[in-house]
Amino acid sequence: MKPRALLSWSSGKDSAWALHVLRQRQDVEVVGLVTTFNEAFGRVAMHGVRRELVQAQAEAAGLPLWPVPLPWPCSNEEYEAGMRLLLGRAKSVGVTTMAFGDLYLEEIRAYRERQLCGTGIVPLFPVWGTPADTPAMARAMIASGLRATLTCVDPRRLPASFAGRDFDAELLAELPPGIDPCGENGEFHTFCYAGPMFHRPVAVRKGDVVERDGFVFADLLPEQGRDDYRTVPAPCEP
Numbered sequence: 001m002k003p004r005a006l007l008s009w010s011s012g013k014d015s016a017w018a019l020h021v022l023r024q025r026q027d028v029e030v031v032g033l034v035t036t037f038n039e040a041f042g043r044v045a046m047h048g049v050r051r052e053l054v055q056a057q058a059e060a061a062g063l064p065l066w067p068v069p070l071p072w073p074c075s076n077e078e079y080e081a082g083m084r085l086l087l088g089r090a091k092s093v094g095v096t097t098m099a100f101g102d103l104y105l106e107e108i109r110a111y112r113e114r115q116l117c118g119t120g121i122v123p124l125f126p127v128w129g130t131p132a133d134t135p136a137m138a139r140a141m142i143a144s145g146l147r148a149t150l151t152c153v154d155p156r157r158l159p160a161s162f163a164g165r166d167f168d169a170e171l172l173a174e175l176p177p178g179i180d181p182c183g184e185n186g187e188f189h190t191f192c193y194a195g196p197m198f199h200r201p202v203a204v205r206k207g208d209v210v211e212r213d214g215f216v217f218a219d220l221l222p223e224q225g226r227d228d229y230r231t232v233p234a235p236c237e238p
Contacts, residue, residue, distance in 0.1 A: 002029040005097035005124065006066060006090055009033035011049045011057060013148040013167060014127065014182060016192035017141055018101035019061060021126045023197065028097055028124065032066045033058050034086060036079070040072035047151050047189045048217045053204060056222065060198040066090075080115070087119050099124040103184045104131055131180065138172055138181035146195035149206070150188045153216045157187040163209050164218030191220055 005028045009015045015033075022030050035044060035054050042051045051067070058065035066089075068082045090098070098121050102108050109125060116123050127137070148167040153160055158179060165171055167190055172181055179187050194201035203223030210217055 002027060003097050004029055004031045004093075004095045005099050006030070006032045006034050006095055007099045008101065009035045009054070009057075009065075010101070010189070011035065011044050011047050011054050011192065012101075012151075012190040013141055013146060013192045014101035014103060014184075016057075016101075016146060016148075016195055016197050017137070018099060018127050020144070020146075020195065020197040022099060025126070028099070030063060030099070031095065032064045033061065034066045034068060034098075036068045036070050036082070038072050038074070039069040045070060045074070047191065049151055049191050049220060050222070052222055053191065053202065053220060056202045057192070057198070060200050060202050062199055083115060087116070087121055091120050095121060097122055097124050099126055101127055103127060103134060103137070103182055104129055105184060131184075134180055134182040134184060135172075138167075139169070141195075142167070142169055142172075144196050146192060146197075147201070148190040148192040149204070149218065149220060151191045151218050151220060152189040153218075154186055154188070154214075155211075155216050156214070157185070160209075160211070160216040162188060163216040164206055 007019055007030050019030060022028055037043065037051055038045050043049060044054060055065055066086065068086050070082055071078055098116060100112055100123065102125055112123050150162055150165050150167060153163040175181060183189065193204050204220045205223050207219035207221045
């Protein structure tokens with residue numbers, strides 16, 4: 001029997017790519033997607049994506065969503081308390097592995113490892129590499145049929161006009177020098193709506209673009225949903 005794993009799911013392309021990679025392996029079975037949500041706004045912490053779209057992603061991937069509600073404002077202590085509850089629940093149903101779509105930031109990996117230390121759940125980093133690997137990884141994502149939209153841009157690093165753009169070859173060619181092609185340094189965040197990790201695409205349409213607390217957010221709406229824009233919260237997850 002293969003070890004049962006949960007995958008940390010931000011709604012973005014790196015999480016989606018990690019799921020694709022894990023499903024090609026024979027040594028682990030992904031049994032759920034873990035997403036932290038700003039409870040006040042019903043959106044993914046940091047990415048600003050609506051919860052209903054993440055639920056649609058989980059359904060398209062054929063996996064249950066494991067939501068972790070976070071208050072707003074949210075302290076690091078509150079975030080870690082929410083994750084401890086999640087890990088306790090995971091262990092009780094036989095989960096032994098937690099996978100992450102981190103690419104190369106050592107401090108983030110070390111934080112994940114500290115979080116899991118002593119829990120009986122081991123960390124797994126299926127797409128881990130170096131900064132030199134991300135250009136080829138970004139091209140491989142696009143070549144596979146992965147499709148994503150930039151939902152959050154840090155205008156201190158990337159022009160605000162990139163918010164709402166598709167993650168495609170044209171975007172990669174236009175990234176300014178020094179910007180990681182996968183946005184691993186926080187230059188941008190994405191919502192993945194199609195690719196080999198899904199049984200079907202997630203139908204979305206683009207809404208408003210707003211600036212809030214130093215970030216530029218492009219809202220995405222369910223294709224058949226209501227056009228009821230809610231203010232995008234600032235990041236909560238550390």
